[in-house]
Amino acid sequence: MSGSTPPINWDPMIVGFLAGFISRVLYLRSGKSHNPGYPSGYIIQLAIAVISAMIGSVVIVALLGKEFTAATFLTLAATQFFNVRSNERKTLEQEEGLILVGRGAGYIEGIAITYEARNFLAMLTALATSLVSELNIWAGIVGGIVFIVFGEMYMSGPRMGELVDVKPTELRFEKGSLLYAGSVMLMEVGLADSRQRLTKYGMAVTLTPKNARGQAALWNIAQRQAIAHEAAAAVGVQKDVGYPEQTPLCRMDMPAGTGIAAFAIIPVERDMEKLIKAIRNVPVLESGKWARMHDSRKRKEDAHG
Amino acid sequence: MADSPTPAMFAIITTNKDSVMSGGMAPVFVAANDVERDRVAMWLCRITNAIVHDLHNGTVVLTVSHSSS
Numbered sequence: 001m002s003g004s005t006p007p008i009n010w011d012p013m014i015v016g017f018l019a020g021f022i023s024r025v026l027y028l029r030s031g032k033s034h035n036p037g038y039p040s041g042y043i044i045q046l047a048i049a050v051i052s053a054m055i056g057s058v059v060i061v062a063l064l065g066k067e068f069t070a071a072t073f074l075t076l077a078a079t080q081f082f083n084v085r086s087n088e089r090k091t092l093e094q095e096e097g098l099i100l101v102g103r104g105a106g107y108i109e110g111i112a113i114t115y116e117a118r119n120f121l122a123m124l125t126a127l128a129t130s131l132v133s134e135l136n137i138w139a140g141i142v143g144g145i146v147f148i149v150f151g152e153m154y155m156s157g158p159r160m161g162e163l164v165d166v167k168p169t170e171l172r173f174e175k176g177s178l179l180y181a182g183s184v185m186l187m188e189v190g191l192a193d194s195r196q197r198l199t200k201y202g203m204a205v206t207l208t209p210k211n212a213r214g215q216a217a218l219w220n221i222a223q224r225q226a227i228a229h230e231a232a233a234a235v236g237v238q239k240d241v242g243y244p245e246q247t248p249l250c251r252m253d254m255p256a257g258t259g260i261a262a263f264a265i266i267p268v269e270r271d272m273e274k275l276i277k278a279i280r281n282v283p284v285l286e287s288g289k290w291a292r293m294h295d296s297r298k299r300k301e302d303a304h305g
Numbered sequence: 306m307a308d309s310p311t312p313a314m315f316a317i318i319t320t321n322k323d324s325v326m327s328g329g330m331a332p333v334f335v336a337a338n339d340v341e342r343d344r345v346a347m348w349l350c351r352i353t354n355a356i357v358h359d360l361h362n363g364t365v366v367l368t369v370s371h372s373s374s
Binding site for chain 1: 343352358365
């Protein structure tokens with residue numbers, strides 16, 4: 001650095017940093033239903049937000065200041081963020097053995113991927129905003145807002161409520177011991193005591209897919225496990241070790257294969273509204289997004305009609 | 306995964322001795338009547354974390370899943 005280089009213009013960096021930071025912090029709001037749910041978790045997230053926004057915003061300024069070494073540090077930092085994903089996965093997997101209704105591997109992977117992606121998104125937002133700010137500071141501020149809104153729209157995946165209809169239904173027993181929720185057979189309950197508890201305290205909903213995509217999501221067992229977890233987290237579940245038949249269950253309408261699923265739970269808090277809201281809010285898992293799945297019967301009807 | 310168990314037969318409790326043959330992998334408990342059968346089934350299931358299934362021929366079977374809790 002000699003006297004010939006112009007003084008560094010800090011404004012693009014500041015605007016870029018703020019845009020990246022806000023983009024990362026906004027995710028904490030949508031992520032609060034599952035994780036993090038405790039102050040120390042938020043501190044970790046905020047620290048990562050600061051780091052990723054910082055890295056993204058510093059690149060353009062460093063390049064313009066002909067500090068190429070500094071710019072290459074971006075790639076170095078990117079490798080560090082891969083650890084964020086495996087750390088997140090490790091934490092959630094550890095928790096899996098400690099909770100009665102697990103998230104399931106599919107849900108955990110989804111959360112971990114989203115965490116990693118959010119850090120890169122914050123970095124990219126900071127980078128793009130600082131680039132625009134380099135041209136004009138006001139354009140940079142407007143651009144930052146556009147990038148944040150765009151990122152928020154693009155990154156928040158669909159929720160179950162958009163793909164399936166959730167409606168309350170009743171629990172009943174057929175043939176003595178087969179537990180039904182609506183038209184869907186859930187399981188065989190051999191203990192009279194458990195049957196009584198299920199009919200007395202149980203709550204059930206049916207999940208009817210609105211389209212082929214909703215049906216694809218429901219056929220995915222990881223998706224249904226995620227539903228069971230979120231529902232149990234919302235209304236609680238009367239279950240303990242030694243009571244495996246009181247596990248909340250989400251099962252498809254088999255062998256009819258209509259694509260309708262039903263969910264039964266013995267809640268602590270008997271609040272149907274809350275249960276339905278929680279299920280509608282479950283994110284559609286990546287492993288459940290079979291874009292190419294079609295309902296063969298429906299396709300035949302379409303072809304004839 | 307909690308939602309996709311692979312159950313294994315753990316015990317068989319029956320009031321109808323003729324409907325079960327011994328020599329399998331699960332012990333057979335013979336109960337005098339349905340009440341006694343259900344009581345034994347309940348105890349065993351709470352102790353061993355098993356799930357009870359009724360075959361509706363006087364026999365109930367207990368299954369354990371490797372990942373159930």
